Amino acid sequence: MSRPARIELEHRILVAGPAYQYLWIDVSRDVRISEPVELDYGIRGSSPVDLVAGIGTLTFALDNSEANVAGTVGWYSFDHVNRWPAFRLGMRVRLTIDERVKFVGTLDYAEPVPGRSGSRLVRCRAVDWMDEATRCRITGIPAQVGKRGDEIFAAIVAAIPRQPEAVSVGLGRDRFDYALDSGRDEKTNAATEFQRLCQSELGHIYLRGDGTLVFEGRHARIGNPVNVATFDGTKIVALAADRARNEVVNRVQVTVHPRRVDASPVVLFELLNSAEVAPGQTIMILGPYRDPLLRAARAGGTDMVPPVAGTDYTAFTVAGGTGIDVTATLTVVTSFGGTGVRFDITNNGTRVAYVNKLQARGIGLYDYEPAVVIVEDATSQADYGLNEMSLDMPYQSRPGRGEGIGSYILSLQRNALTNLRSVTVEGNTSDDLMDQALDREISDRIGVAESVTGLSTADRVGYYINAVSLSLRDKDRITVTWTLTPADTGRYWILGVPGYSELGVTTLPAPV
Structure with missing residues (x-):
């Protein structure tokens, strides 16, 4: 029932010039079993608005004593004379168990334990690709006009320099009038835009253990109505289940954002002071779009006009627009x-140029008049008291769609239900359970039964996995905890699935 596990570090070898060859090096022999290997990734929450994965982590400890593979103290200490030259922050890390890739990421932290009488190990932490999404600012992506959620997702991912191992893109449910027009190019990162997108779509974005980045539209989980596995008291070693009044939602406030759109191009950015450019020099200027009638207010823009010399930019040899006109000596590239x-x-040119005019023209998009839709359940309020949930949908412009989403959330949470937040299993109990522990992934639907809590695997009861935590002790003892979110107990119309395709007989219309 034990399964072989290995941790590998990617060795970067300089081949020629800036070219590198990469080779995975197995360091499992140096992984210290005195400290467990801990893996955690996914969407850390169970509510209907927990939609985007956080940064996944892998922690482990390496042998830094003379007993390691190199036979030398300090092999994994960055500042030691004996250090392994290839060991560095930023190198890729991979965890494989029984030939299943469970983590791919980047070495983010290493702490050598000091002292001759110390444990002589180096504690390491690696982070998965979601860390890249938090680091990368989103710049230069045009406003998305009339695009589905999956198309917007693809545009965001394409703008990130370090790509994920693979991408799986499901079909978005909505086609948004405008998107990627309300952030801040100079500071908004990809993870923030992922969150905006999922709040607007009510979809999910997460990373699988093998490094595949996934986008799911609103109907993806509804289209997965069958439990792929069931776990009862003979397989479960721990679970967290509760019923709390503050988890009831009987008033949903949804904010949508219709845009005001210019009929013709206007000046959305203009440089207020001269910019000096020396001969042969290239300077970069970021210009945030603003409302030309209210310069303190930020705006979005689309259908941007390529800059025209003399109209959109000018330069002279003297600051302030005097001296010789050297506009023709400039090359201006815009993104x-x-x-x-x-x-x-x-x-x-050969003279210092002072750029005294620089502007960008286009169709302005203004998010000044959000609409708030409220959906509530008076019976639930009478039973439990008022509990409100707010959902902001930055890309959604239709109040009717906001009302539909609010009604859907209300249908899920207006009654007090038991929240099964997590389940823990020990993989070493049996071969079948070990396979389940290693194979189950985010968005898999499982059933859970437990006699003391009364949890049942009766028809239509199931839970989707939102996050995975794995602990590896003694190199082959595996414990897995899944963070869960309840599956919708309604049967929705799904074409071609027996028991789910008789609209109005066995099923309900799916949420819009």
Whole structure:
């Protein structure tokens, strides 16, 4: 029932010039069993609005004594004379158990334990690709007009320099009038836009253990109505289940964001002070879009106009617009995003150029008048008291769609139900349970039965996995905890699935 596990580090070898060859090095022999290998990734929450995965982590300890594979103290200490030259922050890390890849990420932290009488180990932490999404600012992506959620997701991912191992993109349910037009190019990161997208779609974004980045539309989990596995008291070693009044939701406030749109191009950015560019120099200027009638207010932009020399930019040899006109010596390259523009300005002349005029024109998008839709259940309020949930849908412009989403959330949470938050299993109990512990992934639907709590696997009762935590002790003793969220207990119309395709007989219309 034990399964072989290995931790590998990717060795980067300089081949020629800037080119590298990469080779995975198995360091499992140096993994210290005195400290468990801990893995955690996924969506850390169980509510209907927990939609996007956080940063996944893998922690482990390496032998830094003379008993390691190199036979030398300090092999994994960055500042030691004996250190392994390939060991560095930023190198890739992979955990494989029984030939199943359970984690791919980047070495983010290493702490050598000091002292001759110390444990002589190095505690390491690696982070998965969601860390890249939090680091990467979203710049230069045009405003998305009339695009589905999956198309917006693809545009965001394409703008991130370090790509995930693989991408799985499901079909988005909604086609949004405008998106990626309300952030801040200079500071909004990809993870923030993932959150905005999922709040607007009510979909999910997460990373599987093998490094695959997944986008699911609103109907993805509804289309998964069958439990792939069932766990009862003979397989479960721990679970967390409770029923709390503050988990009841009987008033949902949904905010949608219709845009005001210009009929013709306006100036969305203008430079207020001269910018100096030396001969041969290239400078970069980021210009956030603003309402031309209310300069303190940020705006979005679309259908941006390529800059025209003399109209959109001018340069002279004296600051303030006097001296010799050297506009013709400039090369201006623009990258228009949905909320700002990047100018790369090169002076090809022999004189210092002072750029005294620089502007960007386009169709302005203004998010000034959000609409708030309220859906409530008076019976639930009388039974439990008022409990309100607020949901902001930044890309959603239709109040009717907001009302539909609010009604759906209300249907899920207006009654007090038992919240099964997590389940823990020991994989070493049997081969079948070990396979389940290693194979189950985020969005898999499982059933749970337990006699003391009364949890049952009766028809239509199930839970989706939102997050995975795995602990590996003694190199082959595996404990897995799944963070769960309840599956919708309604049967919705799904074409071609017996028992789910008789609309109005065995099923209900799916949420819009």
